Amino acid sequence: MKTRVGIEAIGVAVPRRYVDIEDLARARGVAPAKYTQGLGAREMAIAEPGEDTVALAAEAARRALDAANLDRANLGLLVVGTETGVDHSKPVASYVHGLLGLPRTMRVYDTQHACYGGTAGLMTALEWIGSGAAAGRSALVVCSDVARYGVATAGEPTQGAGSIAMVISQHPAILELDLGITGTSSTHVHDFWRPIGQREAQVDGHYSVECYLAALGSAYREWKTRAIARELVRGGGLASEALARICYHVPFCKMARKAHLHVRRCDLEDAGVPWDVAAEETRAAQRFEDQVQPSLPLCSRIGNVYTGSLYFGLAGLLDAQAAELAGKRIGLFSYGSGCTSEFFSGVVGAHAAERIAAARIADVLAVRERISIAEYERIMALSPASPLGEPPPAGGFRFAGVTDHRRQYVTG
Numbered sequence: 370m371k372t373r374v375g376i377e378a379i380g381v382a383v384p385r386r387y388v389d390i391e392d393l394a395r396a397r398g399v400a401p402a403k404y405t406q407g408l409g410a411r412e413m414a415i416a417e418p419g420e421d422t423v424a425l426a427a428e429a430a431r432r433a434l435d436a437a438n439l440d441r442a443n444l445g446l447l448v449v450g451t452e453t454g455v456d457h458s459k460p461v462a463s464y465v466h467g468l469l470g471l472p473r474t475m476r477v478y479d480t481q482h483a484c485y486g487g488t489a490g491l492m493t494a495l496e497w498i499g500s501g502a503a504a505g506r507s508a509l510v511v512c513s514d515v516a517r518y519g520v521a522t523a524g525e526p527t528q529g530a531g532s533i534a535m536v537i538s539q540h541p542a543i544l545e546l547d548l549g550i551t552g553t554s555s556t557h558v559h560d561f562w563r564p565i566g567q568r569e570a571q572v573d574g575h576y577s578v579e580c581y582l583a584a585l586g587s588a589y590r591e592w593k594t595r596a597i598a599r600e601l602v603r604g605g606g607l608a609s610e611a612l613a614r615i616c617y618h619v620p621f622c623k624m625a626r627k628a629h630l631h632v633r634r635c636d637l638e639d640a641g642v643p644w645d646v647a648a649e650e651t652r653a654a655q656r657f658e659d660q661v662q663p664s665l666p667l668c669s670r671i672g673n674v675y676t677g678s679l680y681f682g683l684a685g686l687l688d689a690q691a692a693e694l695a696g697k698r699i700g701l702f703s704y705g706s707g708c709t710s711e712f713f714s715g716v717v718g719a720h721a722a723e724r725i726a727a728a729r730i731a732d733v734l735a736v737r738e739r740i741s742i743a744e745y746e747r748i749m750a751l752s753p754a755s756p757l758g759e760p761p762p763a764g765g766f767r768f769a770g771v772t773d774h775r776r777q778y779v780t781g
């Protein structure tokens with residue numbers, strides 16, 4: 370019998386503070402519409418040094434485990450996907466393992482390839498369970514990042530921070546993934562990188578968009594070939610129409626619009642229909658509203674979470690529409706600069722609405738505080754070793770400083 374495998378439960382964590390993107394535009398002397406319409410942003414999560422990648426990961430992981438109501442002794446794998454770790458050697462996953470008191474008998478490590486790191490962890494977990502090696506055990510995959518480009522740079526309005534944790538098991542109540550039916554695309558490019566010792570990313574912004582789209586076209590077409598061969602979708606070219614929704618990696622929300630248009634272009638070219646971008650941009654508007662837009666509102670309120678952005682898109686989509694999507698297939702595209710990428714798919718679970726409700730996403734956002742641009746700039750200038758020293762929220766974690774070369778965390 371085929372092994373069912375996928376996402377059983379989700380937990381999210383975001384920083385306590387955010388800025389309104391229109392406040393940022395005004396402070397930079399930019400028309401607010403450039404950020405709201407041109408980039409698709411609304412709010413940007415701001416992490417203070419106490420809300421580091423570990424603290425956010427541990428908080429999201431605790432919430433995912435609580436939502437799954439899982440016997441922790443049944444966990445065999447913990448992978449944290451991140452590109453903003455806190456140590457060159459000791460992984461974020463090791464801190465999370467210790468802070469949550471998880472079993473000794475598990476594999477614990479980080480995966481890194483820019484924003485793809487979380488997907489690397491997810492694919493490992495799926496294949497570990499699907500192969501039978503897990504012997505009935507579950508995995509915890511966490512995507513956690515603090516995205517910084519620096520004050521007054523072109524990338525500034527696309528910053529963000531947060532963490533999303535997923536329990537992966539043979540009980541995929543939220544999303545059963547199509548095991549082995551994926552398309553991948555990798556090339557050696559310098560579109561986005563962060564040299565050792567630098568806190569802010571380097572990016573060739575417009576080139577990075579081109580790299581993303583080239584990778585998407587290639588990964589999507591490989592997924593399509595496999596999905597047609599396994600009769601998940603019909604042949605003839607227009608495979609994307611068979612997907613009820615598509616969630617894309619969203620470094621900024623407008624990227625999803627560019628991505629969806631590109632997928633359409635691939636489909637039409639594969640079907641032998643000439644590509645007419647002007648005509649298709651008009652026609653694509655409604656398709657985009659139906660197939661992609663529902664995955665964006667949550668992302669637009671947090672900003673880029675690098676490894677987590679795709680999965681925040683998925684969580685936001687299901688929080689809004691899980692009931693109507695039950696039993697339907699959706700597509701997902703993960704992109705990591707540098708670059709590697711993967712297009713994959715899965716079927717929304719019959720009880721996904723109840724399970725995603727357990728993540729209490731609205732409650733997590735509701736306790737945030739809007740801060741001024743002056744306060745945001747003050748936080749950005751803090752040393753990463755100087756947390757504000759605020760108490761963590763109930764059940765949450767905060768980095769409290771370094772003692773004897775060891776990072777210390779407190780829990781609420």
Ligand code: CAA
Pocket residue numbers: 400402403404406407408484523524525527560561572573574575577578581618619620621624673675704705706
């Ligand atoms: N009203 C409405 N729209 C406006 C406007 C106005 N007044 N002014 C400008 N715009 C529109 C522009 O037309 C443009 O839209 P299109 O892309 O549809 O043409 C959009 O706003 C952005 O304008 P610019 O291209 O002029 O903006 P920019 O050059 O200042 O920066 C950016 C844009 C390059 C994406 C920059 O934000 C950036 O470097 N971001 C970080 C890199 C990034 O996110 N890359 C994505 C792919 S890489 C990846 O996915 C990995 C990852 O997570 C980083």
